[in-house]
Amino acid sequence: MQYLYDFKEGKIKMGLPIGCELDNYLRFKPGQLNIILGHDNVGKTYFTSWYFLNLAIQHEIKWCVWSGENQHGQIIRDMITMLAGEDFVDISLDKIRRLSNIIEQHFDFVDNTKLYTPAQLLNIFADSNCNAVLIDPYTGLERSMDYGDNYKFLNDCRHFCNTTGKTIYINTHPVTESGRTANQYPKGHEWEGHLKAPLKAHVEGGKPFSNRADDIIVLHRLTQHKEMKFYTMLSVSKVRDTDTGGQQSYMDEPILFEYNFGKGFICNSVDPLKEYRNLLTDKKLF
Numbered sequence: 001m002q003y004l005y006d007f008k009e010g011k012i013k014m015g016l017p018i019g020c021e022l023d024n025y026l027r028f029k030p031g032q033l034n035i036i037l038g039h040d041n042v043g044k045t046y047f048t049s050w051y052f053l054n055l056a057i058q059h060e061i062k063w064c065v066w067s068g069e070n071q072h073g074q075i076i077r078d079m080i081t082m083l084a085g086e087d088f089v090d091i092s093l094d095k096i097r098r099l100s101n102i103i104e105q106h107f108d109f110v111d112n113t114k115l116y117t118p119a120q121l122l123n124i125f126a127d128s129n130c131n132a133v134l135i136d137p138y139t140g141l142e143r144s145m146d147y148g149d150n151y152k153f154l155n156d157c158r159h160f161c162n163t164t165g166k167t168i169y170i171n172t173h174p175v176t177e178s179g180r181t182a183n184q185y186p187k188g189h190e191w192e193g194h195l196k197a198p199l200k201a202h203v204e205g206g207k208p209f210s211n212r213a214d215d216i217i218v219l220h221r222l223t224q225h226k227e228m229k230f231y232t233m234l235s236v237s238k239v240r241d242t243d244t245g246g247q248q249s250y251m252d253e254p255i256l257f258e259y260n261f262g263k264g265f266i267c268n269s270v271d272p273l274k275e276y277r278n279l280l281t282d283k284k285l286f
Contacts, residue, residue: 007243015245016061018054020267022255025236026217027245028055030131031161033154033212034169037203037237038219039179039195044171045070045136046078047219047232047257050265052134053079054272056106057280064130066110066121068140079103082264085277102280115142118153122160125168132167139173139204150205154212172209174198194222197254200237214240220254232257232265 006012015027038044045067055061067075080099081088091099110116110124118141125133135141143149157168177183178198185191197220203209210216216238222228233254239246249255257265264273 012244016055016059017245018051018058019272020270022234022267023245025239025247025249025255026215026234028059028061028132028167029214029241029244030167031165032167032214033157033161034167034215034217035200035203035209035213036169036171036217036219037174037198037200038171039198040173041223042219042221043232044219045075047234047265048134048136048169048171049075049078050082052107052132053082053103055132057083057102057273057276060106061132062106062108062130063132063134064108064110064125064128065134065136066112066116066124067134067136068112069137072109072112075109076100076103076107078262079107081262082273083277083280085263085271085273087261087263099280117142118156122156125166126160126164130166132169134169134171136171137173138170145205147206147208150208151212154208158212170209173204174202175204178202191222191225191228194225194228196220197233197235210238213238215246230259232259 015029017023017027036044036048052061052063056063065075077088080091080096080103083099083102084091084095108128108130110121121135121141143153157170160166161168179195183196185194185196197218200210200216200218201207215236218235218237220233220235221231233256235254236246236249239248255267257267260266260271264271
């Protein structure tokens with residue numbers, strides 16, 4: 001009844017924004033199970049690092065990250081470049097130290113030299129003093145990939161979210177079919193011959209993932225296109241709770257994020273980190 005009263009009186013909190021067009025479609029919400037889908041080499045880890053960094057800096061969200069395919073030092077280097085808004089080689093050692101300290105206050109990285117089962121990783125997350133976690137990628141865990149095991153993993157993740165209030169993001173890859181000729185842009189299209197973004201039904205592991213997820217985010221990039229390779233395309237394929245913000249994006253109208261030479265994405269001329277840079281690098285704050 002309390003929830004019903006709160007909803008009627010407009011007291012249900014909206015999900016957290018980051019200050020750009022993306023907020024119309026995607027919000028951070030506690031206790032959610034979210035799937036991120038994309039072909040290999042489109043920059044899923046890089047984009048999620050930027051998105052999570054925005055949430056960390058703007059809303060004090062603390063993260064625990066397991067990345068089986070990327071070195072922690074590389075991720076931190078990329079985040080420092082985004083926070084500084086400068087090429088890494090041009091950033092002073094003093095600023096690197098200060099920005100690294102800020103990042104380490106908001107991000108814990110799970111040792112990726114070990115192989116974990118889903119249960120082991122969820123236990124690590126549960127013991128962490130964090131608000132949200134990343135599994136990157138699901139296929140990097142020690143587990144079976146049959147239908148029943150996928151549902152067990154997702155049910156365990158759902159239980160984890162419900163009991164801890166922490167949000168899970170899972171990076172996934174699509175099935176082989178999504179990378180074949182039939183999924184290329186057709187003749188006459190401006191991107192003729194280039195690979196299309198996968199559909200949510202393409203997620204490796206099948207229907208259980210789209211069934212159990214709260215939000216499904218599809219990331220794509222035309223990696224062999226001369227100009228478009230510098231733009232990350234984001235589509236939101238599912239939002240379970242639109243009352244707290246977010247909605248599905250329109251078909252064939254992805255939200256575009258300009259790479260900006262690695263200095264933090266720009267979305268529709270907006271750099272969400274811009275107003276925070278001077279504060280973060282001001283020596284008076286340290």
